[in-house]
Amino acid sequence: MSGVSDYVQNIKETVSTIFEGMAITASHFMRKPYTVQYPDRMAVRVQDTLPFRYRGILEVDLEICTGCLACERLCPIDCITIVADKDPVTKQLLLSQFDIDIAKCMYCGLCSEPCPTGSIHHTTEFEGADYSLESLIRRFVKDPVIAYKPKKGPETDQRIAPILNRGMAYLDQWAIPGSDAEAKAAADKAAAETAAPGEPS
Amino acid sequence: MEPLQILERVKNQFGDRILEVADRKLDPFAVIDPKAIVEIGRFMKNDPELQMDCLSNESGVDYKDHIEVVYHFFSYQRRHTAVLKVKLPRDNPSVETLENVWKSANWMEREIFDLLGVNFEGHSDMRRILMPEDWQGYPLRKDFVEPLEYHGISTVRESPIIRLDTKKK
């Protein structure tokens, strides 16, 4: 008799599980699709919705680049090429080449970690398609520039100060031994709220 | 059992076929006579005290003057681990296969053969596994020089930075 009961049991299980499955799929007719209709049918550009830590295409703020070559040394695939020489006359560090081969870059974030000023940093830009390998090279130095020298106190140059602030804010995201980003951010937020109520921080 | 105890037990059993028991490099290991590997393997698997039922890892290391094959044994019943090594000459390194003791050795030995060129005697299927079958040389050897091309496919990427600079001029 077990054969017959198995037979009936099989039919019963099949029908009941399909019933459940159909109920679940039916409920999906009334749920909102999760698709993001990239790139055109979006309220906000994707780039603007990405989190701050997003590792997109690299960008260099040459104004605050110290020419320390830390990023070039740490890059595991050598996609950064920097030429920095001491000017024999003025004894200043002169940056004559700063190229990043974006085609080779693997967006690991190791280069922006040791940067003392946050000059080299990832943006939220990720659309990098192009027609040739050559056009994927980001050349940051047009004419040789003098490398930035960190000052002892706060930056006084009005042109450089906002860039430097941004750079240091970027660096703050990294885990510096001894820091506690979450608690620090909460404290900062509280401080900002008490200092300037109503103003978005 | 602690790793050193295991190695001592094996040493007591096999005496001078265990060439060296070392404890200086984090994981203690024993260097054994390559000819005794299957015998020692069988013993470790069947010994009621050891019961090494799993060959958890087998890898090869090229030390420039010799090649080592490293065996990591593990026992699921007794939850202990042991490391054995055999030292082989760099020219035509060859050691007996453990495939008949642990099935998992099959693929791991093929990988060592493929990347380091160690021949495992008695292995049922000694073919290259990761590299193409017509590949020359053993890539994980320290003196391996990558060929510039493979069947007309270049293995070198010309730096576009140089290309860009030459174009400018």
Next chain:
Amino acid sequence: MSTLRTEEMTLNMGPQHPSTHGVLRFVVRADGEVMREAIPDVGYLHRSIEKIAEKVGYHGFMPYTDRVDYVCAMFTNQGWGSACERLGNIEVPKRGEYCRVIAAEFNRLASHLLSIGTMGMDIGAMTPFTHAIREREMINDLIEELCGARLTFNYMRIGGVAWDLPPGWREKSNAYLDHLEPILDEFNNLLSYNKIYVERLANIGIITAKEAIDYNLVGPNLRGCGVKWDIRKDIPYSVYPDFDFDVPVGNGHWGTLGDSMDRYMVRVFEMKESVKILRQALAKIPSGPVLAKVPRNFKPPAGECQIRVESARGDMGWYVVSDGTGYPWRVHVRTGSFAAMGIIQKLSQGLMIADLVTLIASLDVIAPEIDR
């Protein structure tokens, strides 16, 4: 029937085939629908990562470990990090370990979601796949906020993690876990308990516990055979002893012990355990630094060690030999998929062609992890 003349047919499955989960190739010798044997041919995704390790140094190798298994890169990160820490005798701060565990468990959820989703797709159920991918995307969003990348995380560093949890992330994570749990039940009702699905998986590709250990199967594949073994529990590492969780094992409820269904269900139940761990970790996380002080030019003393971490595909063994310089002398990764591929030739005998697909999916084989 014996008079019926049949001819053996050799089929080439892959490297480009819809259900080989990456670039895998099988040479299938079949008699009609029934396979005599399926011989795996791997190596199409070999990128010589072990050789690269010898050239880029300890810190620089971290992003490469992502590529060993890009479906659960957190574990390869963790494995490499722990191996280096053991070599260099570095202690990771408590908060760093918690961050690692949280990230890793989220990654395990993502990996298992992909695994069970593709399992459904290989059997022809398209809907569960997109549902699983939808949930996985939400996890990816969280991880992206945590470390800036969705797939190749490069989140961990030698001595801890690169970034602390962002403000408000814990609340978001908890909200997501609340959302995920009912979805998992729904997923089970839609796919796992479906009679057709059970029939397809039960009693297929049976592996006994002895065989599994002999072939060095690890992780869910081993647990599916009824061996209660989890590195997180049995050789505790990181802060896993702090958490209370179960190790689900296969019980042969749907067919025979060690069949494809058992392996699949172990993954499903493991996701619930991961949710449990995550809830505890998010609640318990202590404050403090997340990264130990490690010199930029990290030179561990000469030595060698093996580290085993429980990745989504099971025990991942990192064997690292250091010679005291800034570059590792030898790195070897023993991965779960590599061992799992070794057993396919044996298991495939006598199965049907359609079962080969489910067998590969149930072993959760990821091509880059085999080839490295």
Next chain:
Amino acid sequence: MQTLIENLVNAGTFGKNASVVAAIVIFVLSAVVFLGVAFPFAGIVSWVERRVWARIQSRVGPNRVGPNGFLQWLADGVKHVCKEDIIPDDSDPTLFKTAPYLVVLAFVLPWAVMPFSSSLILADLNVGILYMTSVTALTVVGVLMAGWASNDKWSLIGGIRSAAQIVSYEIPAGLSIFPVVLMTGTLSMQGIIRAQGWAPQHWFLFANPFTFIAANILYISALAEGNRTPFDLPEAESELVAGFATEYSGMRYLFFFMAEWGNLFIIGAIITTLFLGGWQCPHITKNVVLMNVLQLIVFNVKVLALVFLSMWIRATLPRVRIDQLMLLCWKYFVPISFVDMIGTAVWVAIWPDGNAFMGYIMLAGAIVVAVLFIQRVIFYLRRSRMEMYFNPTI
């Protein structure tokens, strides 16, 4: 329609060469029906299916070409026509080229006996339903030819699977038609529809428990014959790449899939005719034309509901294995169909005019099941805590 034209011929509308003119008219009308209804229908169904699937899968689906992506099927069609028609070197070119046409033929022929309304039918054959089942089985020839001629092992397996599957499922499908034939005593499509009423309790679906089971078996068997999930083994994309269609491209590939989607309508039409009262609708007007339009709408709504059901099933279920497929057929469907047949015969012997009371009971049962189903749907909606969105378009 045949009767309409015969009437016209008899009335002398076409003059001397009446039979020739009549033939031409029928020919033109058929062509219009095929080109204007059947092919666009298949195309639109492909778009609807993708949208339905997408919603079930939390996606959007094609929504760029035309309003809400409605013209997607046209774009796809144009794309396929423009594509190169590749014929593999080692294939058997004649068979390879012919196969898609046979499949399309099997999809086109059933439209001749499609009872859209009480007078809108091309040919009301007295063996209508028999004709329907036999011409749809022509698919197997085309698919087998495609599988063989491609000279590809994956295609061959797909073709053989398809042959085994279609031939096997013909039996339960045929047996499930018998209860209806027993109750009506006719094989004509219109005759069967006329034996039912417009109200659900007068449909053969609810006539007695046996016909209910027969309707289900027929529907599932028809899905199997139409290569639909959960029985899409011949083109199982995760196993056989694309099965018998692996080597096809361009227009020929399109033919296979047009036939597949078009067949959904035919499956729906068969079930509607046999079990769901066909075009039957209440006599609310005396106007014949208006009545026919109403009947056309009723028929199409029922058929489209079944088409929708098959899409929904396809999005829900995994695929069975070939041996399970055979097992399901020979161990479950065939014996149950025989029991059904005998049961109906006994039922008809006891109540030659049917049992009206049973119809109400069965209808009530169906309503209870539907309510339970809706309860489960609401349960899952509540639990998932996902955003609600009732708009069918996006």
